[in-house]
Structures are given as structure tokens and as C-alpha cells.
Amino acid sequence: MLASNVLVLNKSYFPVHITTLRRAFVMLYQGVAKAIDHEYKTFDFHSWSELSVATHDETIGLVGRVMRVPRVVVLVTYDRLPKKGVKFSxxxxxxxxxxxxxxxxxxxxxxxxxxxxxxxxxxxxxxxxxxxxxxxxxxxxxxxxxxxxxxGMKLIHHPFRPASVPFIDISQHMVRYNAWKPFINFVDFSYWNVELEP
Structure with a gap:
């Protein structure tokens, strides 16, 4: 469970990384990130740990309590986008x-x-x-x-070094949790959720 994935957003809500649940809890505890719930409210570690647990919630057992599992966290201060080249993996x-x-x-x-x-x-x-x-x-x-x-074979596309991308590229089959979907298709999410002028 602690090795499962959590989506990390910069403070502008763009995806910048995928980390482990263990690391996400450390980031929450240190105040580097806040957890985001299904209503897009943010919580620090203490307030997240105080949330009540519903039957359908993913949970993790801690000493003396059960805590909801955050699937998306937002960084408190980091507002840049990753600039480094794409890792060769x-x-x-x-x-x-x-x-x-x-x-x-x-x-x-x-x-x-x-x-x-x-x-x-x-x-x-x-x-x-x-x-x-x-x-x-x-x-x-x-x-x-x-x-x-x-x-006697032909390459369909010649291999190339990808340019760095403005945010991480998570293909649809990599979206492991429904909580990630609004942040992966950020353009669509922004379009439908922007406050309109009267």
C-alpha cells in the first residue's frame, strides 16, 4: 500500500510527478504538500488525518487510527514546471x-x-x-x-530524444485512480470549471 502511486501537482495544479504513498505522507507531514479530496479541498497533514472515513474510502491503518489515503497532493510553494530533459527509461x-x-x-x-x-x-x-x-x-x-x-524490416518512426515537456505525460492507461483524471486532462478541467463572467 505504501508503495502505491500518488499524483503530485505544482501549486498551479499542473501534474509534475508521480510519487509513492509513503513519500506523499512525508511531504504532507513536513508541510511541503497538501492533500486534495474529491471536492478539490486541500488539507494539511493534521486536518487530513482528522477527516472521517467513509466505507468507500481507501484507508491505511496507523497507530491508534485509520486514515484516508490521498491520491493527489499539491505542492505548497513549487509553481514551476519541470524543465529537465526526459529521463531515458x-x-x-x-x-x-x-x-x-x-x-x-x-x-x-x-x-x-x-x-x-x-x-x-x-x-x-x-x-x-x-x-x-x-x-x-x-x-x-x-x-x-x-x-x-x-x-528486411522498416522502422515506422525513427527513434529520437524527446524534448522536455511542460508537464508530465501520463497516458490514459497509466491513470490508476479516478482522482487523477481532472488533473491529467487539465485543459478540459479548466474549461469546464473556470468561473464565467456575468
Whole structure:
């Protein structure tokens, strides 16, 4: 439970990170963040811990009490957007390639994709943004230790280093909790919830 995910927003309510529940509780306790409930009210650690627990609420047992689990927290002072480059990771390669095999073009679940070196490591290929793509198990097996040209295959999209994004890119299948949805599609949320002029 403590390793489950919590969405972190900057103080302008843009998503900037996904953290663990354990880290979110630490941030609440230290006063760095506030929890957001389903009515978009914010709570510090003490006021969050005093909230009553309904039957449908996710809870965690603490010493002497049961506490609601926050799924979204907002940072108290951080109002910037992440500026660093996108981390080179399996997840970010999957996101860049939209969970699609770059050889056959079919979309797959994460566990049916792997990473392929366009120029194989055995031929001096590097493990970089520009040389790694997602591929399905069949295409990866067919290509083996060959280049796409040698294997008679074509890349659908050439690999590239993604530019930094103004806020984290969470694809729909990564939205694990309903509480995240209004903040993931922030443009839609803002449009429908802005106060209109009389």
C-alpha cells in the first residue's frame, strides 16, 4: 500500500510527478504538500488525518487510527514546471513510442513489448534515445542481431530524444485512480470549471 502511486501537482495544479504513498505522507507531514479530496479541498497533514472515513474510502491503518489515503497532493510553494530533459527509461521509451511496435505498427500492453537496439549492440549500437525503440516479441525475434535493413524490416518512426515537456505525460492507461483524471486532462478541467463572467 505504501508503495502505491500518488499524483503530485505544482501549486498551479499542473501534474509534475508521480510519487509513492509513503513519500506523499512525508511531504504532507513536513508541510511541503497538501492533500486534495474529491471536492478539490486541500488539507494539511493534521486536518487530513482528522477527516472521517467513509466505507468507500481507501484507508491505511496507523497507530491508534485509520486514515484516508490521498491520491493527489499539491505542492505548497513549487509553481514551476519541470524543465529537465526526459529521463531515458523503459517507461519513457514506451510513452515516446506510444506502446507501439516500431516494426509492425501494432499497439501492445507493456508486458508484450521489449526494447530493441536499431543498430544491434553486437554491431556497435549504443543504448541511447536515438538507437532504442519498442518492438513486439515477434518482430524482435525476427530482427535478432541484425539491422532493420539486414532483416528486411522498416522502422515506422525513427527513434529520437524527446524534448522536455511542460508537464508530465501520463497516458490514459497509466491513470490508476479516478482522482487523477481532472488533473491529467487539465485543459478540459479548466474549461469546464473556470468561473464565467456575468
Amino acid at each position: 523503459r517507461l519513457n521509451i514506451l510513452l515516446r513510442d506510444k506502446h507501439m511496435c516500431q516494426y509492425c505498427g501494432k499497439k501492445f500492453q507493456r508486458n508484450n513489448l521489449n526494447l530493441d537496439h536499431v543498430i544491434p549492440r553486437s554491431q556497435g549500437g549504443l543504448t541511447t534515445w536515438e538507437n532504442v525503440v519498442t518492438s513486439c516479441l515477434d518482430c524482435n525475434g525476427k530482427k535478432g542481431g541484425l539491422t532493420p535493413k539486414e532483416a
